Amino acid sequence: MRFDTKAVHVGEEPNLAPGGSGDVVMPIHLASTFARARLSEPTGGYEYSRSGNPTRDGLERRLAALEGGSEAICFASGLAAETATVLTFLRPGDHVVLFQDLYGGTRRLFSRVFAKRWGLRLSYVDARDPGQVAEAMGPDTRMVWLESPTNPLLGLCDIRVIADMVEARGPGTGAGSGGGARGCLLVVDNTFMTPVFQRPLELGAHLVVHSTTKYLNGHSDSVGGVVITGDHGLAERLRFHQNAAGAVLSPFDSFLVLRGLKTLGVRMAAHQAGAARVTRWLEGRPEVRGVIYPGLESHPQHELAARQMHGFGGMVSVELEGGLGAARRLLETVRIFALAESLGGVESLMESPALMTHASVAPEARRRIGLSDGLVRLSVGIEDVEDLLEDLERGLRASQVG
Numbered sequence: 001m002r003f004d005t006k007a008v009h010v011g012e013e014p015n016l017a018p019g020g021s022g023d024v025v026m027p028i029h030l031a032s033t034f035a036r037a038r039l040s041e042p043t044g045g046y047e048y049s050r051s052g053n054p055t056r057d058g059l060e061r062r063l064a065a066l067e068g069g070s071e072a073i074c075f076a077s078g079l080a081a082e083t084a085t086v087l088t089f090l091r092p093g094d095h096v097v098l099f100q101d102l103y104g105g106t107r108r109l110f111s112r113v114f115a116k117r118w119g120l121r122l123s124y125v126d127a128r129d130p131g132q133v134a135e136a137m138g139p140d141t142r143m144v145w146l147e148s149p150t151n152p153l154l155g156l157c158d159i160r161v162i163a164d165m166v167e168a169r170g171p172g173t174g175a176g177s178g179g180g181a182r183g184c185l186l187v188v189d190n191t192f193m194t195p196v197f198q199r200p201l202e203l204g205a206h207l208v209v210h211s212t213t214k215y216l217n218g219h220s221d222s223v224g225g226v227v228i229t230g231d232h233g234l235a236e237r238l239r240f241h242q243n244a245a246g247a248v249l250s251p252f253d254s255f256l257v258l259r260g261l262k263t264l265g266v267r268m269a270a271h272q273a274g275a276a277r278v279t280r281w282l283e284g285r286p287e288v289r290g291v292i293y294p295g296l297e298s299h300p301q302h303e304l305a306a307r308q309m310h311g312f313g314g315m316v317s318v319e320l321e322g323g324l325g326a327a328r329r330l331l332e333t334v335r336i337f338a339l340a341e342s343l344g345g346v347e348s349l350m351e352s353p354a355l356m357t358h359a360s361v362a363p364e365a366r367r368r369i370g371l372s373d374g375l376v377r378l379s380v381g382i383e384d385v386e387d388l389l390e391d392l393e394r395g396l397r398a399s400q401v402g
């Protein structure tokens, strides 16, 4: 099966056996516990819904197939999936190298929970330069954590080059390691691109994490997360943790993501087409100082983007003339773009990192990483792009009056 066929069918095959009801859509299995016909074995393999649930199982099979892994393990949010990854594979005292320009919640989790309270040692580096990753790695480095492209500056890192560096560090990561020798794991957060546009496991990553809250579900009505791998030994350890720690995805949320995934291919194509049109239009506007989008030839890593990804996605960052005041006026004027954090839904969203997602980062620190006050991040939805351009035009005109 090809990608779009898997997105519709894997994990949701009708039960055509005698007694099966033949539903073409996955039922939402709400039962918390499953009765046995015989004492010795659970009927249908299910015992208790935290340990295993048919609706969640269907979703996990589909996510594994789409990302090119063998197993997927779902959690109650993207951050719960990240927490599970750390608790499963790391110990206090271990060293982790991270891309400095990470999703804010990921950075907070590592810095405030796992470094401050749990004893991980962290090195944040500019992973656009793989040399900085190599330099930061030492004998105690057990994990490298990447996002590409990053949020909101859309910087990329070369996943294959970094994967080769991680692999060269010795044994214990790949198939069959079984958790004995402690090697170094490469984790990639693929939330921004989805497997439609980027497959980190094919590029050498050991684990892929997602916030399913964003594009995978795609309709802004569910919070969830997943870890996907092609290594059965790693999957078994995550599966143990899922049941033992218990932050599982609910049957209803599993159903919603199964439903959302059916249109992942067409949605991502529409997000990308809209983003491409919007960026071209924005580049010609006098109110705009710069447009950041990996699909533009003006993006400093456009060549890597074209090589590493199968598309450029639906996220766009715009730097306005007139700084914070202009950003504020744009945000207060637009009507179709909703003023909201998050991303990846069918509806277009707009946010100001300086006023919203990155307001807790000190202005000085924001400037240092290149996050200017006039920066506005767009999550381009699947509305008619002419309506989006009219909305932006109204907002841009208002942005310069003040």
Ligand SMILES: *Cc1c(COP(=O)(O)O)cnc(C)c1O
Pocket (backbone or CB within 6 Å): 077, 078, 079, 080, 103, 105, 106, 147, 151, 189, 191, 192, 210, 211, 212, 213, 214, 223, 224, 225
């Ligand atoms: C939203 C997001 C997360 C966190 O996911 P939640 O579902 O909100 O917990 C992690 N990484 C990225 C890139 C995100 O956009």
